[in-house]
Amino acid sequence: MPGAMQSTLPEYTAPVADLLFVLCDVLRIDRGVFDSLDRDACAAVLTEVARLAEDRLAPLNRSGDLQGCRLENGVVRTPEGFAEAFAEVCAGGWYGLDCAPDHGGQGLPHMLHSAVGEILSGANMAFHIHAGLTHGAYSAIATHGSAAQQALYLPKLANCRWTGTMNLTEPQCGTDLGLIRTRAEAIPGAEGRYRLFGTKIYISAGDHDLAENIVHLVLARLPDAPDGVKGLSLFIAPKFLPAEDGSPGTRNGVSAVRLESKMGLHGNATCEMLYDGAEAELLGAPHQGLAAMFTMMNEERISVGLQGYAQADRALQGALAFARARRQGRALGPAADREAPADPILLHPDVRRMLLDQQAFTEGARALTLWGAELVDLARAGDAAAAARLSLVTPVIKGFLTDKGVESCLVAQQVLGGAGYIEEMGLSQILRDARVTTIYEGTNGVQALDLVARKLGAGGGAAIMALLAEIAGFAGESAPEEIEAEFLAPLRAALADLQTALLRLQAFGTTDPEAALSGASDVLHLFGHVCLGYMWARMARAADALPAPARRAKLAAGRHYMSRHLPATALHLARIEAGAVAGLPLDAEAAE
Numbered sequence: 001m002p003g004a005m006q007s008t009l010p011e012y013t014a015p016v017a018d019l020l021f022v023l024c025d026v027l028r029i030d031r032g033v034f035d036s037l038d039r040d041a042c043a044a045v046l047t048e049v050a051r052l053a054e055d056r057l058a059p060l061n062r063s064g065d066l067q068g069c070r071l072e073n074g075v076v077r078t079p080e081g082f083a084e085a086f087a088e089v090c091a092g093g094w095y096g097l098d099c100a101p102d103h104g105g106q107g108l109p110h111m112l113h114s115a116v117g118e119i120l121s122g123a124n125m126a127f128h129i130h131a132g133l134t135h136g137a138y139s140a141i142a143t144h145g146s147a148a149q150q151a152l153y154l155p156k157l158a159n160c161r162w163t164g165t166m167n168l169t170e171p172q173c174g175t176d177l178g179l180i181r182t183r184a185e186a187i188p189g190a191e192g193r194y195r196l197f198g199t200k201i202y203i204s205a206g207d208h209d210l211a212e213n214i215v216h217l218v219l220a221r222l223p224d225a226p227d228g229v230k231g232l233s234l235f236i237a238p239k240f241l242p243a244e245d246g247s248p249g250t251r252n253g254v255s256a257v258r259l260e261s262k263m264g265l266h267g268n269a270t271c272e273m274l275y276d277g278a279e280a281e282l283l284g285a286p287h288q289g290l291a292a293m294f295t296m297m298n299e300e301r302i303s304v305g306l307q308g309y310a311q312a313d314r315a316l317q318g319a320l321a322f323a324r325a326r327r328q329g330r331a332l333g334p335a336a337d338r339e340a341p342a343d344p345i346l347l348h349p350d351v352r353r354m355l356l357d358q359q360a361f362t363e364g365a366r367a368l369t370l371w372g373a374e375l376v377d378l379a380r381a382g383d384a385a386a387a388a389r390l391s392l393v394t395p396v397i398k399g400f401l402t403d404k405g406v407e408s409c410l411v412a413q414q415v416l417g418g419a420g421y422i423e424e425m426g427l428s429q430i431l432r433d434a435r436v437t438t439i440y441e442g443t444n445g446v447q448a449l450d451l452v453a454r455k456l457g458a459g460g461g462a463a464i465m466a467l468l469a470e471i472a473g474f475a476g477e478s479a480p481e482e483i484e485a486e487f488l489a490p491l492r493a494a495l496a497d498l499q500t501a502l503l504r505l506q507a508f509g510t511t512d513p514e515a516a517l518s519g520a521s522d523v524l525h526l527f528g529h530v531c532l533g534y535m536w537a538r539m540a541r542a543a544d545a546l547p548a549p550a551r552r553a554k555l556a557a558g559r560h561y562m563s564r565h566l567p568a569t570a571l572h573l574a575r576i577e578a579g580a581v582a583g584l585p586l587d588a589e590a591a592e
C-alpha cells in the first residue's frame with residue numbers, strides 16, 4: 001500500500017562514489033605520497049569491500065544487537081555469524097591495507113584504509129571495533145616495540161590473526177589516568193618479564209572467539225614508579241603466551257570476569273578484565289607508558305570520529321528511504337501524485353531541511369576525516385608540519401564529528417516520527433550504537449580541554465597559524481561568482497570568528513583560566529565548523545569533476561552547510577566571550 005509504514009529500514013549501502021570523489025577529486029590521492037595509486041585502483045578496493053560489507057557484515061548488525069555477546073566459562077562468545085564473517089574479511093587482507101608489506105600488510109595509504117574503515121564501520125560498528133583496536137595496537141608496537149616484539153606481534157596483528165585491546169580504565173579512574181593502580185612486579189630470574197595485578201573495566205573486545213590470540217596493551221605501575229601519569233608504564237600481556245615457534249601457547253593469567261550490560265554496541269563485549277599475575281613485557285621504556293599508549297589512543301580518536309559520521313551516514317540512508325516512501329499531508333505546490341491521498345514527506349520543507357542537515361554534515365565529515373588520514377600519510381613519510389597539524393586536528397575530528405554525528409542520528413530518528421522510536425525499524429540501534437562515540441577514547445569535554453590547553457599553543461602556535469593561513473589563502477582565491485558568494489565569503493566570515501575567539505582565548509589564558517576552560521567546547525565546535533566549511537569550499541571547487549546531477553546535489557548540500565550551519569560560529573564566539581560559567585555548590589545541602 002503506497003505510503004504505509006515500512007517495518008524495517010533498507011540495509012546499508014556503502015558510499016563508494018562519494019568516497020572516490022573525496023579521495024581522487026578533492027584530496028588528489030594520486031598526487032600525494034602514493035602517486036602510483038589511481039582512481040581505478042581505489043575503486044577496485046572500495047567496490048570489493050563494499051560488496052563484503054553490504055552482503056556479509058550489514059546483515060549481522062541487527063542480529064548482533066539482539067543476541068549480544070555472552071560470557072561462558074570465562075570465554076566470550078560473539079553473536080552468530082561474527083566468527084565466519086571476521087575470517088572472511090581477514091582473508092581478503094582488508095584489515096592490513098596500510099600495514100607494512102614486511103609484516104603481511106599491503107603498504108597502501110592510510111587514506112584508503114580510512115575509506116575502507118568507514119564502509120566496514122558503517123555496515124557493522126560493533127563488529128568492526130575488534131579490528132579497529134587491533135590496528136591501534138599494531139601502530140603502538142610498530143612505533144615503540146623492540147625488534148623482537150615487532151617480529152613476533154606485527155605479522156599477526158596486521159591482518160587480525162591476533163587482535164589487540166587497550167587497557168586504561170579502572171573503577172576509580174577514567175579521564176584521570178594518574179589514578180591507575182594496576183601494578184607490575186618483576187619476575188625474579190626472568191629478565192624483562194613482569195607479572196600484572198589489577199582490574200581494568202570497560203575494555204572493548206577484552207575477550208572474544210574471533211581470533212586465535214588477544215594481545216592486551218596495559219597501563220600499569222612498576223614498584224619504583226613516581227605518582228601520577230609520570231609513573232605509568234605500558235605492557236604487552238597476551239591472552240595465550242606465545243610458544244617458541246610464535247604460536248599461541250599456555251593460557252596467561254588474564255581473563256574477562258564480567259560483561260557490561262550497555263545501551264548499544266551489543267555485538268562487542270565490554271569486559272571487566274582481571275589481571276591475576278598475568279605475564280607481561282614492557283612496551284617502550286619504563287615510566288614512559290602514557291606516551292606509548294598515546295600512539296594507540298591518537299589513532300583510535302580519529303577512528304572514533306569516523307565511527308560518528310559513519311553511523312550518521314547509515315542513519316541518513318534510512319531516513320531518506322523512509323521519507324521517500326512515507327506519505328503524510330499535502331506539500332505546497334502541485335501534488336506529486338493526485339491519485340494518492342497524501343504526498344511523500346520528503347516534499348515537506350521541514351523534512352527536507354532535516355535530511356539536508358544530515359547530508360551536509362556527513363559529506364563534510366567524510367572529507368574532514370580523509371583529510372586527517374592524508375595528514376597521517378604525510379606524517380609517516382616524515383613531514384613534521386603534517387604531524388603537528390594532525391595532532392592539532394585530532395581532538396576536533398574526534399570531538400566535533402562525534403557530537404555532530406550523534407546529533408545527526410537524532411535528526412534521522414525525527415524524520416521517521418514514531419517509527420524512529422520503534423526498535424524493529426533499526427534506527428534506534430544506530431543511535432544507541434553511535435552514542436558512545438562522544439564518551440569513549442576521552443570524553444568530548446576532554447577533547448576540548450586537549451585542544452585548548454595543549455594543542456593550540458603547541459610549538460608556539462605554529463600549527464594553528466599555518467592552518468589559518470592556508471584556509472585564508474584558499475578563501476581569498478579568485479573563484480566563479482557562485483562559489484565566491486556561497487562558499488568563500490561565508491568561510492572568510494567563519495574564519496574571522498575563529499581568529500577573534502583565539503585572541504580572546506589567549507587573553508583569558510593569562511588572566512582568567514576559568515573563562516578559557518569554560519569556553520573550551522565552544523572553541524572545539526567553532527574550530528570544527530571552520531574545518532567543515534573549508535572542506536565544503538574545497539568540495540565545491542572540485543565538484544566540476546562530478547556528473548551534472550551529482551554536482552547539483554553536492555552543491556545544494558554544500559550551500560545548506562555554508563548558509564545554515566556555518567553561521568553557528570557566531571554563537572560559539574558569543575559563548576566564548578561570555579567568559580567563565582557560574583560556580584555550583586559542591587555540598588548538596590548548601591544549594592537548598
Ligand SMILES: Cc1cc2nc3c(=O)[nH]c(=O)nc-3n(C[C@H](O)[C@H](O)[C@H](O)COP(=O)(O)OP(=O)(O)OC[C@H]3O[C@@H](n4cnc5c(N)ncnc54)[C@H](O)[C@@H]3O)c2cc1C
Pocket residue numbers: 166167168169173174175176201202203204205262265270436439440441442443444445446449
Ligand atoms: C562501551 C565502552 C567501551 C570502552 N572501551 C574502553 C577500552 O577499550 N579501553 C579503556 O581503557 N577504556 C574504555 N572505555 C572507557 C572510556 O574510555 C571512559 O569511560 C571515558 O574515558 C570516560 O571516563 P569515565 O567513564 O571514568 O568518566 P569520568 O572520567 O569520571 O568523567 C565524568 C565526566 O567528567 C568530565 N571530566 C572528567 N575530568 C575532567 C576534567 N579534568 N575537566 C573537565 N571535565 C572532566 C568528563 O568529560 C565526563 O563528562 C570504554 C567505555 C565504554 C562506555
